[in-house]
Amino acid sequence: MQALRSITVIAIAIPLALAAGASSADPRSDYLLHCAGCHQPNGLGLPPEVPSLVGPLGAIASSSEGRDYLARVPGASQAPLTDDELAAVLNWILTEFNGDTLPEDFRPLRGKEIGKSRSNVLSDPVRLRNELWPDLDDAT
Template identity: 50%
Template sequence: MMSTRVAVLLILALAFAAPGSDADVRSDYLLHCGGCHLPDGRGAPPKVPDFRNELSRLLTSQQGRNYLVQVPGASQAPVTDERLTDIVNWLLTEYNAETLPADFQPLSIDEVANARRQVLVDPIKTRKRLLQASRQPVSGGAPGGRQ
């Protein structure tokens, strides 16, 4: 009887210690981002950007990659750097799969940790500048986001 209890407790402990699933990351997105960007990522332009097939343009520069983490809702979210990395990479692949560059590299934990600590003074102006600088069409790439 005791060994059954121990086995059940061990299984439960392992389940909670395991890396987050997509469902867990989606829950974090809904909790920390979805209030403004909405569950489907459409936001409320122009103040709250639409995530859907728009963020891939920001991946063309390190400043754009940093911006994804520096916006107030991300940089100030009460989550670890590792968890924020999971959330940002999830939203990139979930809402931008069709437009991700063929050479897309997910953000790293170190990249997120460093960018997160740099204060973004004017998110709207910065986003506009970064998107103008990218001059890359929003659409492109093969279905699924990779060529």
């Protein structure tokens, strides 16, 4: 009886958690839930409005300004994800979509550094991107 009650509680709790927009533990699912609406499930976005996340981010992630930038763009910074979850989603995007450009010595982003960066959300991400990486493919 106890077991049955627990199962019932879980069966009710999971759909409620999903309905409330809670994130899952899996970065791919979090990407699909919180990023893919704009950036598309395959990461290619809808240029020029929404940039592709496929390719250029490896070069960006290779500097400390770039690591900071990735967590400060509004779509990432303001997502309803914890710092650890956002770090996991960004690491997933980097390895899944930017494996060819990611430096070999890349250290995965950590929740703590993401927390510091994301509190400083960018008001003009495109301008900063063009200043820091003028030669990289356009963000938009």
